[in-house]
Ligand SMILES: [Fe+2]
């Protein structure tokens with residue numbers, strides 16, 4: 001059994017450019033950072049909104065072990081039959097209990113130990129959901145009977161809600177990494193009782209954009225308040241996330257680092273186009 005594990009969590013994957021980042025950046029990054037396990041938020045993987053069976057399969061094929069999500073999980077109806085059936089596709093655990101799908105999973109990592117992943121969603125400036133603090137407490141109690149290595153994807157808008165949940169769970173989980181805002185924050189840290197934390201992992205997708213969408217329609221929307229089509233942008237592809245090194249026996253985080261890698265051959269593509 002290895003003494004430590006390197007666990008990566010990618011922020012929201014946006015559209016085809018985001019999937020391209022997973023296809024073309026993740027394999028080399030896995031080797032470079034010696035990643036043992038990879039989690040990715042796939043709520044925007046299909047055309048920028050939701051996830052389809054095909055895009056889910058594509059992420060899995062290119063090395064993503066668990067796919068988390070958030071408020072956009074229902075955007076493509078074709079994914080409904082997979083929710084709750086394929087255990088490595090998660091929706092926030094604090095959605096209503098009767099909603100399709102599941103919010104956590106325990107996986108036997110190829111390197112040996114079990115890893116639990118818990119997906120939660122914030123409530124501040126978000127759609128209605130059960131209390132993430134209470135649901136986290138309940139879920140973590142269950143997960144800790146199986147493994148001390150627990151990674152939480154907290155899909156939420158505000159930094160305060162994410163920091164509060166991270167502090168509340170300090171010592172109970174290995175890491176809490178935020179997703180949803182598509183903007184990577186620079187506050188990576190390890191709390192006193194051993195939980196690694198980052199407010200937002202950022203976006204795996206096109207950064208020459210506004211949160212992954214073409215720039216001009218969004219500016220026009222702000223200027224005019226008129227409806228616009230928000231197409232997924234194309235350029236400035238990056239894979240963003242957080243890499244956490246965890247002590248296998250205790251589940252404590254030993255280090256956390258931000259990951260933000262550009263797609264190297266993209267400039268050539270743009271010049272050729
Ligand atoms: Fe998102």
Ligand SMILES: [Fe+2]
Pocket residue numbers: 043070071072155180
């Ligand atoms: Fe979201």
